[in-house]
Amino acid sequence: MKKKAIVVHSGGxxxxxxxxxxxxxxxxxNVLSLSFRYNQRHFNELQQAEKICEKWKVDHLVLDITxxxxxxxxxxxxxxxxxxxxxxxxxxxxxxxxxGLMARVAAIHAQNLGAHCIYMGVIEVEEANSGYxxxxxxxxxxxxxxLRIDLDDPEFEIRTPLVKMTKLETMVLGYHLGVLDYLLKExxxxxxxxxxxxxxxxxxxxxxxxxxxxxxxxxxHVSLPY
Numbered sequence: 001m002k003k004k005a006i007v008v009h010s011g012g013x014x015x016x017x018x019x020x021x022x023x024x025x026x027x028x029x030n031v032l033s034l035s036f037r038y039n040q041r042h043f044n045e046l047q048q049a050e051k052i053c054e055k056w057k058v059d060h061l062v063l064d065i066t067x068x069x070x071x072x073x074x075x076x077x078x079x080x081x082x083x084x085x086x087x088x089x090x091x092x093x094x095x096x097x098x099x100g101l102m103a104r105v106a107a108i109h110a111q112n113l114g115a116h117c118i119y120m121g122v123i124e125v126e127e128a129n130s131g132y133x134x135x136x137x138x139x140x141x142x143x144x145x146x147l148r149i150d151l152d153d154p155e156f157e158i159r160t161p162l163v164k165m166t167k168l169e170t171m172v173l174g175y176h177l178g179v180l181d182y183l184l185k186e187x188x189x190x191x192x193x194x195x196x197x198x199x200x201x202x203x204x205x206x207x208x209x210x211x212x213x214x215x216x217x218x219x220x221h222v223s224l225p226y
Contacts, residue, residue: 001032001059003113005159006106009033009060011049013187013208014121014162017170020177021161022119023056032113033060034106038098039069039077042193048186055182063105072096076191083191083202090131091203093191099134100143103158107147110156117157123170124163125207137163167211168218175215175222184212185225196226 004026007019022031035049046062053060069077075084075092085091099122106118122135133139137160144158162170174180189208190198198205216224 001113003032003059003110003115004030005115005117005119006032006034006110006113007119008102008106008121009035009049009053010121011035011045011047011052011187012121012189012204013174013183014123014170015119016049016052016121016183016187017174017177017179018119018121018159018161019052019056019058020174020179023058024177028057031058032109032115033058034109035060035062036065036102036105037062038065038095041076041079041083041093042188042191044193045188048188048195052183052186055186061109065101065105068095068098068101085203090133093203094132097134100139103140103143104147104150107151107156107158111151111153116153116155117159119159119161122160122163123165123167125166135163166214167207168214171211171215172219175219180222181225 005022007022009015009019019033033049033053035046037046050060072095074095075081076095081092083093103120110118124136140158140160148154148156171180174183188195189204191202191204192199197209200209
């Protein structure tokens with residue numbers, strides 16, 4: 001099996017938008033959706049990733065990195081820890097090094113499949129608002145440099161098309177791609193695994209629902225599923 005791009009695909013809105021962009025550029029048959037199982041609290045996101053891939057006719061692979069739950073202590077991999085965020089601190093849903101690990105594994109598999117790029121749905125608003133240190137372009141630039149050495153591929157790319165966008169701008173992108181309604185229904189962003197509007201209290205729900213409300217104000221003529 002040969003591919004032209006791998007999309008690190010959680011089953012959430014942002015990574016699914018990246019999947020849609022990769023399909024537009026390379027065609028569904030040339031893209032692999034790569035999801036990771038890491039004992040995440042919202043494990044049902046993987047089911048949604050599979051459902052989206054079936055709809056869009058994209059090959060989907062799930063890899064196991066559950067060792068993260070053994071070497072970290074956070075509310076995303078330890079379901080007995082309540083989700084919370086203290087003033088001036090990152091939320092306790094931060095999984096240290098998660099995005100870097102996923103990028104590295106995806107890049108290794110990309111080389112195996114003949115691909116020279118991976119997509120990641122990181123967005124800097126999550127670094128700014130939630131303290132997620134591995135969601136910036138600066139972080140991905142450094143990771144990209146290392147991976148080019150590891151792979152002996154000076155052209156290898158970590159593509160982060162959403163990284164400078166606000167949540168509103170990601171909603172607008174989804175609308176113009178013609179997938180917004182579908183992704184609002186089918187993606188799971190909530191850390192508790194609650195679909196659509198989610199639990200409305202975790203950091204991920206706050207960002208997503210704020211973006212939806214901003215979109216609704218600017219695009220009042222568009223009917224949204226909720």
